[in-house]
Amino acid sequence: MTRRIAVLLAVPLLLALLPGEAGAHIVRGEAIGFVSGFEHPISGLDHVIAMVAVGMWGAQLGRPAIWLLPVTFPLMMAVGGFLGLVGVPLPGSEVAIALSGLLLGGAVLLEARPQLLAAAALVGLFGLFHGYAHGAELPPGQNALLYSLGFVLATGLLHATGIAIGLVHRWGWGRYTLRAAGAMVLSGGVYFLWAALA
Amino acid sequence: MRRLRIAALGLPALALLAPGAAEAHLIATGMGPVYDGVTHFALSPEDILPMAALALFAGLKGPVHARAGAAALTAGWFLGGAVAMAGLALPSVVLSAGTAAALMAVGGLLAWNLAVRPRWCAALGAGLGAARGLADMTGVAPSLPHWGVLVGICASVAAAFVLATSLTLPLRRFWMIIAARVAGSWMAALGLLLAGWILRYGAVAR
Numbered sequence: 183m184t185r186r187i188a189v190l191l192a193v194p195l196l197l198a199l200l201p202g203e204a205g206a207h208i209v210r211g212e213a214i215g216f217v218s219g220f221e222h223p224i225s226g227l228d229h230v231i232a233m234v235a236v237g238m239w240g241a242q243l244g245r246p247a248i249w250l251l252p253v254t255f256p257l258m259m260a261v262g263g264f265l266g267l268v269g270v271p272l273p274g275s276e277v278a279i280a281l282s283g284l285l286l287g288g289a290v291l292l293e294a295r296p297q298l299l300a301a302a303a304l305v306g307l308f309g310l311f312h313g314y315a316h317g318a319e320l321p322p323g324q325n326a327l328l329y330s331l332g333f334v335l336a337t338g339l340l341h342a343t344g345i346a347i348g349l350v351h352r353w354g355w356g357r358y359t360l361r362a363a364g365a366m367v368l369s370g371g372v373y374f375l376w377a378a379l380a
Numbered sequence: 381m382r383r384l385r386i387a388a389l390g391l392p393a394l395a396l397l398a399p400g401a402a403e404a405h406l407i408a409t410g411m412g413p414v415y416d417g418v419t420h421f422a423l424s425p426e427d428i429l430p431m432a433a434l435a436l437f438a439g440l441k442g443p444v445h446a447r448a449g450a451a452a453l454t455a456g457w458f459l460g461g462a463v464a465m466a467g468l469a470l471p472s473v474v475l476s477a478g479t480a481a482a483l484m485a486v487g488g489l490l491a492w493n494l495a496v497r498p499r500w501c502a503a504l505g506a507g508l509g510a511a512r513g514l515a516d517m518t519g520v521a522p523s524l525p526h527w528g529v530l531v532g533i534c535a536s537v538a539a540a541f542v543l544a545t546s547l548t549l550p551l552r553r554f555w556m557i558i559a560a561r562v563a564g565s566w567m568a569a570l571g572l573l574l575a576g577w578i579l580r581y582g583a584v585a586r
Binding site for chain 1: 425426429479491558561562565566568569570572573574575576577578579580581
């Protein structure tokens, strides 16, 4: 009975997923909706590794960092996005983004356990720069709300991926695996820092 | 029961993926004005997201808050719609800013999980409802079919709010409450991005 009700609820809602419009023109470089917003945070590896590292570090630190860090990052990222959108200058954002991969990867590698406030402040600071870089290059579009929704959801899902990876920390072999993953993020950060400074 | 709850919570969220143009003009379903109103609400993320955030917030606070929020939100929505139909037309940029502010305020409250009295929940619902009702019905002339649209929208709002709060009320496990609060932080972030977008490009979503 329960399954039948679930199916009855699911079918009309799934129908809502059907595209409402079939535009004959493919628009490039515009914020056309949810999918283009969703693609934005995952389009750059420097952003991806840092966001995944936030989740991994949160999982490594345990409660309450496991949820506090992934909440802090999108919120501060939105603040950075706001600053980028309204045109407030924030120099050095590319270097800061590369540093975020380096330091967050290093934190996972070394199993760093700073005070919660310090960890949140560090993550929030990096979130600000990531958001700024995205906000400064956001194109004009048809549906800002759906674009922003996709943008925020993709960020959250990257953190969730990091948390899922970080949960291996509870097993002995997992601790070493997680630290190895941190080393990979750190290596990525070094590469992007080199590229930003070169 | 748990699967049903997950399906009922998850699928409306998935429905937001629908790429239909979410503009404020009314949708003609061919099934009459009430269904036009129901469809308008179902396809308007500007309406659904702040409503869902308030429902989660009120649901986490308890049944008294949920009842107060449901009544005030629906009444406010109807009143806002009626005022718009009476001729009060606000510029699109103001309506867009209202959407951004609503997302920031309600999402922020949900993220912080602040302890508030039921009357504050009602006030928040009334304000949010009035703003969204105004946005939904701006530019619509008063006529019998358009009143039907407003009734359809308000009925959908009430039903969706009651459904969402009834699914949220039993949430007592730690991770479930955290998930609701994370959703609130995402909505606040969404509102902030929208505000930046409005400042840069003008009216974006009303």
